[in-house]
Amino acid sequence: MSRTSRRIFLRRTGLAAVGAVLGPQVSIGRSQTAGKAAEGPGPAPASGVIPGKRGVRVLSDRPINCETPVTLLDDEITPNHLHFVRNNGHVPARAERGDLTGWSLAVDGEVQRALKLTLDELKQYGAIERALVLECAGNGRAGFNPPASGNQWTLGGVGCALYRGVRLRDVLNAAGIKPTAVYVGYYGEDPHLSGDLKRQAISRGVPIAKALDEHTMLAWEMNGEPLPALHGFPLRLICPGWPASTSGKWLTRLWVRDREHDGEKMTGHSYRLPRYPVAPGATVPKEDMAMIEELPVKSLISLPGSGVEHPVSRALAMRGQAWSGSGDVRALQISIDFGQSWLNADLRRPRNKYAWQRWTAEVRFPVRGYYEIWARATDAAGRMQPMVVPGWNPEGYCNNAMQRIAVKVV
Numbered sequence: 001m002s003r004t005s006r007r008i009f010l011r012r013t014g015l016a017a018v019g020a021v022l023g024p025q026v027s028i029g030r031s032q033t034a035g036k037a038a039e040g041p042g043p044a045p046a047s048g049v050i051p052g053k054r055g056v057r058v059l060s061d062r063p064i065n066c067e068t069p070v071t072l073l074d075d076e077i078t079p080n081h082l083h084f085v086r087n088n089g090h091v092p093a094r095a096e097r098g099d100l101t102g103w104s105l106a107v108d109g110e111v112q113r114a115l116k117l118t119l120d121e122l123k124q125y126g127a128i129e130r131a132l133v134l135e136c137a138g139n140g141r142a143g144f145n146p147p148a149s150g151n152q153w154t155l156g157g158v159g160c161a162l163y164r165g166v167r168l169r170d171v172l173n174a175a176g177i178k179p180t181a182v183y184v185g186y187y188g189e190d191p192h193l194s195g196d197l198k199r200q201a202i203s204r205g206v207p208i209a210k211a212l213d214e215h216t217m218l219a220w221e222m223n224g225e226p227l228p229a230l231h232g233f234p235l236r237l238i239c240p241g242w243p244a245s246t247s248g249k250w251l252t253r254l255w256v257r258d259r260e261h262d263g264e265k266m267t268g269h270s271y272r273l274p275r276y277p278v279a280p281g282a283t284v285p286k287e288d289m290a291m292i293e294e295l296p297v298k299s300l301i302s303l304p305g306s307g308v309e310h311p312v313s314r315a316l317a318m319r320g321q322a323w324s325g326s327g328d329v330r331a332l333q334i335s336i337d338f339g340q341s342w343l344n345a346d347l348r349r350p351r352n353k354y355a356w357q358r359w360t361a362e363v364r365f366p367v368r369g370y371y372e373i374w375a376r377a378t379d380a381a382g383r384m385q386p387m388v389v390p391g392w393n394p395e396g397y398c399n400n401a402m403q404r405i406a407v408k409v410v
């Protein structure tokens, strides 16, 4: 079948959304981004449109959302100019100006003494530095069929940067957590898209146990620089392993609560999955949806890009990253025969818990021809990435299907 007739076939059968993701990834000679742009939301605006970003793919510019082409997620530490951005509202003017005037962080609610801290006061709590993966729960959404509305993230709504800040628990303990505390909700300074100052763009949170986890932090630095405007200047939460929507940016207030937080995007279907498997396209009642906590195990192939030619006489060098919401990946395996057999890649230990783990592999091909290469990570509990898009859900979250690339061996 020619490419054109194949595409018509996909459209007719209502599989265009799947074709948009899988087609380009497994066809020779078309990059994933070019293929996606051809059938997706339209060509990406010229790079440089988003201040401070280079080489990213723009999903929307109001609010700003961009993802990283998977071949550029090749570093152990994702540089600031490549890290994906997921904004729900506008970037606050303070962040654009890099201005701390009048800024403070309030910690209140179910605490013995409410705090109001300037950045300098916050820095008195000491500093830790950690490489931490942030992944949007909607990363991979473009793979669902029927499609879910929202940003059509392919593979690049993820990054692993080096953050400097304090443990959230040190600040919460200074405020004194009351026994009634069960949840911490965040508020940020980003204006709602409508311009209505009374509305929040997003206000999510985590249960108190996750807030008190030693890896949950308040960060003011990203890769050795003050937090960039797009990533939450002057202060953000990092709740590693959980949907990055819990990692509030441009923080002004932490509200310790005696119940689950009910801010913007905490209720309804937001960041929730059906409690039981549902048929694709099903309508799921609100009460049957449960909050996403740990994200599933996942990996990516950053080298080579899909569609390369490789000589049969030589081994193909491959590499990429693996991570999981529980903080540990036990194995990374590669298949060149559609999953009939697997070889173990070299998987490095993470730089610290919740950093991603670099893997490398050398792959030899028995004969010339067309190959698909699949990469599959397994977490410490033995859970593996599925071969196909898992568990359809109304909002298109948690697609951790294996990444596939195509190689023409000549």
Ligand SMILES: Nc1nc2c(c(=O)[nH]1)N[C@H]1C(S)=C(S)[C@@H](COP(=O)(O)O)O[C@H]1N2
Residues within 6 Å of the ligand: 083, 084, 085, 086, 087, 088, 089, 134, 135, 136, 137, 187, 188, 189, 190, 201, 202, 230, 231, 232, 243, 244, 245, 246, 247, 248, 249, 250, 251
């Ligand atoms: N205040 C605020 N915090 C926010 C958001 C936002 O729009 N406003 N977006 C959230 C979502 S959905 C994600 S995926 C991450 C993205 O972080 P990044 O833009 O630094 O990659 O920030 C989270 N924190």
Ligand SMILES: [Mo]
Residues within 6 Å of the ligand: 086, 135, 136, 137, 138, 244, 245
């Ligand atoms: Mo997100």
